[in-house]
Amino acid sequence: MEYTPPHTDSRHKQLDRALSRHQGRPEALIELLHTAQDVFGYLPRDVLAYIADALSLPRSRVFGVASFYPLFSLEKPRAHEMTICMGTACYVNGAAALLRTAHEECQCEENGTTDSLRLRSAHCLGACGRGPLLQVDHRTIVDARTEDVSNAIAELQDPEG
Numbered sequence: 001m002e003y004t005p006p007h008t009d010s011r012h013k014q015l016d017r018a019l020s021r022h023q024g025r026p027e028a029l030i031e032l033l034h035t036a037q038d039v040f041g042y043l044p045r046d047v048l049a050y051i052a053d054a055l056s057l058p059r060s061r062v063f064g065v066a067s068f069y070p071l072f073s074l075e076k077p078r079a080h081e082m083t084i085c086m087g088t089a090c091y092v093n094g095a096a097a098l099l100r101t102a103h104e105e106c107q108c109e110e111n112g113t114t115d116s117l118r119l120r121s122a123h124c125l126g127a128c129g130r131g132p133l134l135q136v137d138h139r140t141i142v143d144a145r146t147e148d149v150s151n152a153i154a155e156l157q158d159p160e161g
């Protein structure tokens, strides 16, 4: 499917300028992905297809590169992020119950999203002796309990909060 960027969208004009600066050279892929992510805040699939076509690269290759590097995000950013550490130390202290509570209350899967929240698990957040650890945006809760998860989700979903 051919993708045509809307000419009224200044973000696409920035991407087009970067594409023309690199004159369709496939070696510029990583740099163009960085540009696209800076401009759009993430890498929408239609933009990846547009870049692939502009560089005459297979779309699967461009998607593969974009999904390989953790620096790139293929999902639209959400207003809030909740991370539950599932590293060994946190796991033995009850992290699985935190994650289960979060799944139930968000009604989304691990690493899933709601309209306003991205739920993630982590391998270690670097404070193993104080786990289980729960991160809500930039706030870290140590010795977290399921009530902390419930309270945080309620706060994040309260538009007045």
Ligand code: FES
Binding pocket: 085, 086, 087, 088, 089, 090, 091, 123, 124, 125, 126, 127, 128, 129, 131, 132, 133
């Ligand atoms: S295992 Fe959770 S902080 Fe290290």
